[in-house]
Amino acid sequence: MSMTKDFATTEPTRADIDAMPGATLLEFGAPWCGFCMRAQPLIETAFGHHPSIRHIKVEDGSGRPLGRSFRIKLWPTLIFLRDGQEVARLVRPDDAQAIASAMAQIDGQAATTS
Template sequence: MPFMRTHLSSEPSRAEVEARDGWQLLEFGAPWCGHCQAAQPALQEVVEAHDLAHWKIEDGKGRALGRSFQVKLWPTVILLHDGREVARVVRPRVRADLAALEGALSD
């Protein structure tokens, strides 16, 4: 799955996300969010450098997946391995802000 440029039209369920094997990156935000837009170049670099499965999920009131991950600010980026959270970054701007994610990938 390559870097997603647009948000999914419908979010996957938590069970669907947790059932996936391997590495995946969940990006919670909104298309109109300035912080989300600013983070795109750095996120794209990391997704492509590590060939990650990437889910760009529109978050907001009444969105179950974001609530289940306790997302409060956008973008919130969560790295999962075999369905379990291993790292999280909130409001990244540049690739250096994503160091926690990349560090978890190399462990």
């Protein structure tokens, strides 16, 4: 597992997400979103230290049930899950260290980005 570059072609259901074992980063956004594009290098840097975390990118928008179930308002929103349970959330992250710290909460490794 490692960082996913593309948005999922099929949106998973909330039940699928809730049933996922282990560490998962659920990223909500859109391929045309400027904030989302600017966050990609930061997410990639953090994944360099946490490659075992599952990454699911979900294209969000009006009427998308998964985004609504997580009450997504702004993109990108990163939801950090451990065994299907939300542990942390970052909205419009602008710091790789903050992302790595949240990743460390779900996979138990030290947070470093140097």
